[in-house]
Amino acid sequence: MKRIAIVGGGISGLAAAFALDERRRAGEALQFVVYESGPRFGGVLFTEQVEGCLIEAGPDSFLTEKPWAADLCRRLGIEDQLIGSNDGDRKTYILVKGRLVPMPDGLMFMVPTELAPALLTTLFSAATKLRVAREWWYPARQSNGDESVGALVERHYGAEMVDRLADPLLAGVYGGEASQLSARAVLPRFVEMESKYGSLGRGMLAARKNIRQSQPGPPIFSSLKGGMQQLAEALVGRLSPDVLRANSPVQAVQRQDRGWVVSAGYASDQFDGVIVATPANAAAPLLEIASADLASELRAISYSSSVTVALGFGRDVRATLPAGFGFLVPRREGKRLLAATFVHNKFPHRAPIDRALVRCFLGGSRDDQVLQLSDQDILEIVREELRQILGLKAEPLFARTFRWRSAMAQYAVGHLDRLQRIEGLVKQLPGLALAGNGYRGIGVPDCIRSGEAAVQQLLS
Numbered sequence: 001m002k003r004i005a006i007v008g009g010g011i012s013g014l015a016a017a018f019a020l021d022e023r024r025r026a027g028e029a030l031q032f033v034v035y036e037s038g039p040r041f042g043g044v045l046f047t048e049q050v051e052g053c054l055i056e057a058g059p060d061s062f063l064t065e066k067p068w069a070a071d072l073c074r075r076l077g078i079e080d081q082l083i084g085s086n087d088g089d090r091k092t093y094i095l096v097k098g099r100l101v102p103m104p105d106g107l108m109f110m111v112p113t114e115l116a117p118a119l120l121t122t123l124f125s126a127a128t129k130l131r132v133a134r135e136w137w138y139p140a141r142q143s144n145g146d147e148s149v150g151a152l153v154e155r156h157y158g159a160e161m162v163d164r165l166a167d168p169l170l171a172g173v174y175g176g177e178a179s180q181l182s183a184r185a186v187l188p189r190f191v192e193m194e195s196k197y198g199s200l201g202r203g204m205l206a207a208r209k210n211i212r213q214s215q216p217g218p219p220i221f222s223s224l225k226g227g228m229q230q231l232a233e234a235l236v237g238r239l240s241p242d243v244l245r246a247n248s249p250v251q252a253v254q255r256q257d258r259g260w261v262v263s264a265g266y267a268s269d270q271f272d273g274v275i276v277a278t279p280a281n282a283a284a285p286l287l288e289i290a291s292a293d294l295a296s297e298l299r300a301i302s303y304s305s306s307v308t309v310a311l312g313f314g315r316d317v318r319a320t321l322p323a324g325f326g327f328l329v330p331r332r333e334g335k336r337l338l339a340a341t342f343v344h345n346k347f348p349h350r351a352p353i354d355r356a357l358v359r360c361f362l363g364g365s366r367d368d369q370v371l372q373l374s375d376q377d378i379l380e381i382v383r384e385e386l387r388q389i390l391g392l393k394a395e396p397l398f399a400r401t402f403r404w405r406s407a408m409a410q411y412a413v414g415h416l417d418r419l420q421r422i423e424g425l426v427k428q429l430p431g432l433a434l435a436g437n438g439y440r441g442i443g444v445p446d447c448i449r450s451g452e453a454a455v456q457q458l459l460s
């Protein structure tokens with residue numbers, strides 16, 4: 001009988017546990033335990049219902065094109081609970097000099113693939129529009145080393161594109177900065193396109209054509225009817241309660257002659273293998289004794305924190321808010337808000353027809369201090385900035401604030417080299433595998449894939 005410990009009961013750890021359970025049910029002689037330091041499983045997947053509104057405290061959806069989350073839902077038998085974003089209403093605004101400007105049509109992530117809308121928009125200055133037009137003839141370029149996303153985008157489109165698009169988009173997704181995040185780790189497709197096509201615009205257009213041919217446009221984002229927590233609950237529901245150890249913070253994961261010892265509280269237990277599925281910087285101290293070098297590499301993966309604030313309003317406000325999914329705020333605008341989602345438009349059934357639900361994001365790598373503020377102070381900042389941006393003066397019917405400390409991994413320039421070193425060090429420790437958002441993707445589907453890959457690695 002092989003015994004495996006999983007440390008961390010977020011989506012990465014739960015996906016690993018379910019993959020192990022599938023193997024156990026298929027007849028493999030396996031036992032496993034999931035240690036979670038907190039009182040509940042799911043990590044940052046956390047959903048609340050307030051006055052008929054479905055509030056996501058952490059992730060609200062996942063990218064449909066990444067198959068691992070939907071595949072897990074199918075294996076869990078909750079495929080019928082999957083929903084898509086309301087893409088007919090998919091417009092996103094950028095705050096430019098205090099006004100919301102819609103992102104031009106044809107923009108894929110931050111790359112213009114249609115010239116006319118990019119030239120007609122008020123989002124870009126004449127100089128950037130000229131760069132967009134010229135970019136079409138950008139020559140193919142092989143890059144040897146890594147660079148920041150900001151440097152790559154600036155080379156193609158100039159600094160304004162970084163300020164107005166790349167930086168706010170990365171702040172929204174990673175809580176990070178274009179000048180710090182690694183192009184190879186965060187946007188590997190851009191690096192490939194640059195080496196194959198030169199122009200990112202032409203590369204994206206080619207990719208878009210391929211997608212259109214193979215699929216008739218599935219929604220960009222998928223989620224679950226009951227919110228993202230429904231996925232964690234389905235996983236927990238399929239695992240035996242005996243294997244789920246909540247309120248069990250692990251202090252150390254140490255090697256022993258024939259396996260591993262996991263110490264949690266006053267108890268230690270022996271295992272043949274361990275999957276450490278915590279954030280990388282939380283994995284570092286656990287593995288310090290097993291390998292100081294590994295711990296040091298893990299510690300070097302930095303994390304940013306974020307705050308989400310959900311505000312519910314009545315029918316009158318709903319009628320006055322812009323159409324579309326929400327807006328992003330470039331740093332230059334001098335606000336603490338990074339982005340806001342109009343949830344009632346993105347996932348209409350998440351708010352009754354007479355409610356507006358606005359979800360705001362603050363924090364990120366530039367504003368860790370916001371986490372120290374009281375809920376009341378954060379609410380005042382959010383309300384004042386929504387008043388400035390949207391003219392929204394109404395008193396919210398309800399407000400919920402959630403803090404996520406060190407939750408978003410920052411893949412800094414050189415991240416892939418660091419991963420290689422980490423993987424080399426892990427290989428020297430048979431029976432150890434790592435999973436989580438610190439390594440090869442921060443999104444929910446990537447985390448699920450990481451948990452499943454960790455199981456594969458241990459049992460192959």
Ligand SMILES: Cc1cc2nc3c(=O)[nH]c(=O)nc-3n(C[C@H](O)[C@H](O)[C@H](O)COP(=O)(O)OP(=O)(O)OC[C@H]3O[C@@H](n4cnc5c(N)ncnc54)[C@H](O)[C@@H]3O)c2cc1C
Pocket residue numbers: 007008009010011012013035036037038042043044045057058059060061062063248249250251277278279282286306308404407408435436437438442443444445447
């Ligand atoms: C506000 C926010 C919005 C996001 N939005 C999206 C989105 O819309 N779409 C998307 O795809 N992704 C999104 N993400 C990213 C994605 O949700 C996360 O990367 C992913 O859920 C991380 O899962 P995880 O299991 O790796 O880590 P976590 O959820 O952080 O779970 C790790 C678990 O390990 C536990 N733990 C830590 N140390 C120990 C220890 N010593 N012993 C035992 N347990 C321990 C923690 O308590 C925690 O429960 C968002 C993230 C945040 C914070």
